[in-house]
Amino acid sequence: MKVNVNRYKCGYCGACVGVCPGGALELIETWVEVDENTCTACGMCGRICPVGAIELVK
Amino acid sequence: MKERYDVIVVGAGPAGSIAAKTAAEKGLDVLLIEKRQEIGAPVRCAEGVSKEFLRKHVEIDKRWVCADVNGSRVYAPDGTKVEMAEKLSGKEVGFVLERKIFDRALAELAAKAGAEVRVRTRATGLVLEDGFVKGIRLMHLGKEYEVRADIIIGADGVESKVGRWAGIDTSLKPADIETCVQYLVAGVDIDQECCEFYLGNEIAPGGYVWVFPKGEGKANVGIGILGSKGGKFKPRPVDYLNKFVEKHFPEGKIVEMVFGGVPVSGNIEKFTANGLMLIGDAARQADPITGGGILNGMDAGKMAGEAAYKAISAGDVSEEKLEELYEKRWKTGIGKKIDTNLIVKNCFVSLSDEDLNSLAHSVEDVKFESMRLLDLLYALFKANRKLLWELHVLFKDIAVEAAKNRL
Ligand SMILES: Cc1cc2nc3c(=O)[nH]c(=O)nc-3n(C[C@H](O)[C@H](O)[C@H](O)COP(=O)(O)OP(=O)(O)OC[C@H]3O[C@@H](n4cnc5c(N)ncnc54)[C@H](O)[C@@H]3O)c2cc1C
Numbered sequence: 001m002k003v004n005v006n007r008y009k010c011g012y013c014g015a016c017v018g019v020c021p022g023g024a025l026e027l028i029e030t031w032v033e034v035d036e037n038t039c040t041a042c043g044m045c046g047r048i049c050p051v052g053a054i055e056l057v058k
Numbered sequence: 059m060k061e062r063y064d065v066i067v068v069g070a071g072p073a074g075s076i077a078a079k080t081a082a083e084k085g086l087d088v089l090l091i092e093k094r095q096e097i098g099a100p101v102r103c104a105e106g107v108s109k110e111f112l113r114k115h116v117e118i119d120k121r122w123v124c125a126d127v128n129g130s131r132v133y134a135p136d137g138t139k140v141e142m143a144e145k146l147s148g149k150e151v152g153f154v155l156e157r158k159i160f161d162r163a164l165a166e167l168a169a170k171a172g173a174e175v176r177v178r179t180r181a182t183g184l185v186l187e188d189g190f191v192k193g194i195r196l197m198h199l200g201k202e203y204e205v206r207a208d209i210i211i212g213a214d215g216v217e218s219k220v221g222r223w224a225g226i227d228t229s230l231k232p233a234d235i236e237t238c239v240q241y242l243v244a245g246v247d248i249d250q251e252c253c254e255f256y257l258g259n260e261i262a263p264g265g266y267v268w269v270f271p272k273g274e275g276k277a278n279v280g281i282g283i284l285g286s287k288g289g290k291f292k293p294r295p296v297d298y299l300n301k302f303v304e305k306h307f308p309e310g311k312i313v314e315m316v317f318g319g320v321p322v323s324g325n326i327e328k329f330t331a332n333g334l335m336l337i338g339d340a341a342r343q344a345d346p347i348t349g350g351g352i353l354n355g356m357d358a359g360k361m362a363g364e365a366a367y368k369a370i371s372a373g374d375v376s377e378e379k380l381e382e383l384y385e386k387r388w389k390t391g392i393g394k395k396i397d398t399n400l401i402v403k404n405c406f407v408s409l410s411d412e413d414l415n416s417l418a419h420s421v422e423d424v425k426f427e428s429m430r431l432l433d434l435l436y437a438l439f440k441a442n443r444k445l446l447w448e449l450h451v452l453f454k455d456i457a458v459e460a461a462k463n464r465l
Contacts, residue, residue, distance in 0.1 A: 015319025
């Protein structure tokens, strides 16, 4: 599993970055970058996204 | 950009700009960096602040004030209205700001005080040596730099990384964050002197909907729901907000969208390390009840700026020193208020709609002549001791304070 950020939906607010337990996400101006080596696919980011722009995909 | 500064502040929000301004005014050599190309935009805020507390930091400038507020209305799930107004005293107590202009004005004050301001400059890591933070790594227009400083101040907001890089775990649990969407709605006929709040598990689970006047027939209409109340198969904040706006402002035109998360975790264990301080949302210092974090961030910025000056003058930027100069000061002051407000938050997020309705009914006839939340809570507590028993600790403290002040 990995995290997929739909950048056409994302409002680049950084809330997901704040909840990521491992610090795998980063908000860079207008997009969110996922460090796939650190991401454990816990899904916390997807749970709190205000618009539902983040999904766990196979 | 130079190779060395006394202090580097990461993030030009209200917390960072006030920290940079304070440190620069003390004569320190300060660099303030902001990763965005435009300070203050995009906005992640409903822009409401208390006038009295804002005045402690800056002179009021009409350019960043959109509305003067002197009352608030809170609606229970069944529509019961509780009104709080300072109209009788004739004074305005709150402002709704234009943060795009406000944040930039604060950064300009920092620059005027002598700080170097750099936008589109993103911190990417810390320089750590012998257990001390000695500097920061930056990226500006695709190029990387290493800049050294005696003290780094992390004011990098809800998405903060600076603390984590130094080993302070600032990650928020879903129950520690309000996840928000807001529309700036134009063409609406609303009371421009009053802020409104709508509560209820169908309206905004674990949070609330707000309607803040923004001047000229406009309003910030937004919602925050507690992260732990949402999820994959549940409605998102944006879904709740659309429902609310369709019902209350069917004629309104949405001219701006805002997204964001507010930390409502209450005080975290520590926000200092050797050569490092965290302030504002980065230190999770927003109010757990309201989610208000502008003024707390500015207060922390001032404290951290002063602490930086004292620590550098004393030649000691160790964690112990910064803890003594900043963290202790915070925790025994505003930090205490945050602790009690966390108790209130935890009590309120567990209430059912029936509970909320009956609370509202119990104070329906009370004429609140102040907008102070504590006055409302006290009236609610007096009339509903059993339901709100968790709040008794708050009012025990109040009784003690009152007794002390009388002496
Ligand atoms: C929808 C919503 C409504 C709100 N309503 C209110 C309200 O009505 N009243 C109120 O008082 N508060 C409100 N808040 C909270 C308030 O917006 C924040 O508490 C406040 O902005 C915190 O200020 P700050 O300076 O700590 O952080 P921010 O204002 O978030 O500033 C942090 C800055 O750091 C920058 N940054 C981050 N990482 C880096 C990096 N690596 N390098 C360089 N720069 C970086 C960011 O780009 C940003 O500009 C609201 C929040 C939301 C989301």
